[in-house]
Structure formats: structure tokens, C-alpha cells
Amino acid sequence: MAPLLQSQWRFRPVGGGTFHCPRCDRERDYTGTGVRTYLALFGRPLFPTRAEQTLVACDECGAIYDVEITTMDPAAARDVRSEDELALEAVLAGVVFSDSAVRPVEKRVARDAVRHYTHRPETGGGERLTVKRRNPADPFERIARLAGILDESSRRRFVAAAYRVCGADRELHSQEARLLMQLGEVLNLGPREIREAMREGMGGES
Ligand SMILES: [Zn+2]
Known part of the structure; x- marks a missing residue:
């Protein structure tokens, strides 16, 4: 059963257009989604708690950005890291x-997984991982905001990458197992899909 009161993300399509996708480094079509948090009672949204934000997803590679990317100069946009990569x-x-x-x-392994995911040569992820430890935040805050935008294969790739990092030391600790289940839940994946994603992670594919 859904908790009594919780924060819930809602998504609605807001149309699309074309933009210069930094990850593809090419002109691409995008699909826009309005995202907003609601306070929900027993899983039913009561009222919004934040202004709606618009996110756009590249129809080709699936990279997700804030809508401001669509009006940016391509040269400046190249340095913008996508929301899904940050998540x-x-x-x-x-x-x-x-x-x-x-x-x-x-x-x-975490650094390699991010690199593999973005097909980029170097992200410097190790530095950021260190910084994150000093400012521990909810690791699922960013991904929850994208859950309604990512397609199923992307959502499975997230679980696969997380599983690979969990298994990096050849042990699955109980906190890690709990995080994996939470991640699957945030991404609306069922137990069967989570198991399949773990198999993908084990095989080294993400
Ligand atoms: Zn793209």
C-alpha cells in the first residue's frame, strides 16, 4: 500500500521540436515533458508543491536536458551534462x-559505468563521487524526476549499472541489495524486469 503522505512526481507531454543534442552533437528531434511534484495522500495527488519544469529528451539517443538547452548556442551546450547522466x-x-x-x-566501476552509458571518453566521475560523499543527498532524487521520461531499456540500464557497481567487490551487501530494490521501485520496474536488468549487469552489458 502507498504511504499515507508522500511526494510524487507527475509527468505530462508538452510537445517537441528540434534542437542541437550535445550527446549526439547533431540536430535532432526532441520530445518535451512537463514534470512537477505533488503531495500525495495514499498515492493520490493532492496539490502541486513546485512549479512545473520542462525537460526535453533527444528522440535519437534519449539524453534528457532542461528545456533551456533548446535555445543554447551549440558550442556552449556541449559542456552541459545531461540530466540522465547526472542521475x-x-x-x-x-x-x-x-x-x-x-x-x-x-x-x-562506477566511473566506467557512467562513461559506458554516455559513450564519452572521460567524465572525471571519480572526483565528483568524492564530493558527493561530503554532501550526502537522496541518491534517487534526480532519477525519480526522470522516471516518467526514460524508456524501459534506459531504466533497465540504470539498474544494470548499479548492480555492476554493487558486485564490484564480489559481494552483494544488504544495504546494496536494498538500494537496488529501491531503484527498481523508483523506476517502476517489476521484480522480473529487475532480475533481467541484474543479469544484463552481470554480463557486463548496460
Ligand atoms: Zn541525442
Whole structure:
């Protein structure tokens, strides 16, 4: 059953257009989504708690950005990191720092997973993972905001990447298992889809 009172993200389509996608580095079509948090009672939204934001997703690569990217100069937009990349990084940092022992192998696998996900040569993720530890935030805050925009294969890739980081030290700790289940829940994946995503993660594909 849904908790009595909770914050809930709602999504609504707001049309699309074309923009210069930084990840594709090309002119692409995008789909816009209005996202907003609501205070929900027993899973039913009562009233919005924040102004609506518009996010756009590249129809080709799936990268998600704030709508302001559509009016930016392509050269400046190149340095903007996508919302889904930042969300993945936050989730993986949450996994790495879920127990007191932060293993270098976990940080390396997390960095590789983000790089693999974005197809980019270098992200400097290791530095940011260290910073995140000093400011621990909810690792799922960013990803919850994207859950209604990401397609199923992207959502599974997130779980696969998190699972890979969990298994980096050849052990699945109870805090890590809990984080994986929470992640699946935030991404609206059922137990079967989570299991499949874990298998993908094990196979080294994400
Ligand atoms: Zn793209």
C-alpha cells in the first residue's frame, strides 16, 4: 500500500521540436515533458508543491536536458551534462557510499559505468563521487524526476549499472541489495524486469 503522505512526481507531454543534442552533437528531434511534484495522500495527488519544469529528451539517443538547452548556442551546450547522466552518477555514488568501506574498485566501476552509458571518453566521475560523499543527498532524487521520461531499456540500464557497481567487490551487501530494490521501485520496474536488468549487469552489458 502507498504511504499515507508522500511526494510524487507527475509527468505530462508538452510537445517537441528540434534542437542541437550535445550527446549526439547533431540536430535532432526532441520530445518535451512537463514534470512537477505533488503531495500525495495514499498515492493520490493532492496539490502541486513546485512549479512545473520542462525537460526535453533527444528522440535519437534519449539524453534528457532542461528545456533551456533548446535555445543554447551549440558550442556552449556541449559542456552541459545531461540530466540522465547526472542521475546515474548520483545513483552509483549512492551505491558506492552505501556502506562505510568505500572500495577503490567500486569507484572505478562506477566511473566506467557512467562513461559506458554516455559513450564519452572521460567524465572525471571519480572526483565528483568524492564530493558527493561530503554532501550526502537522496541518491534517487534526480532519477525519480526522470522516471516518467526514460524508456524501459534506459531504466533497465540504470539498474544494470548499479548492480555492476554493487558486485564490484564480489559481494552483494544488504544495504546494496536494498538500494537496488529501491531503484527498481523508483523506476517502476517489476521484480522480473529487475532480475533481467541484474543479469544484463552481470554480463557486463548496460
Ligand atoms: Zn541525442
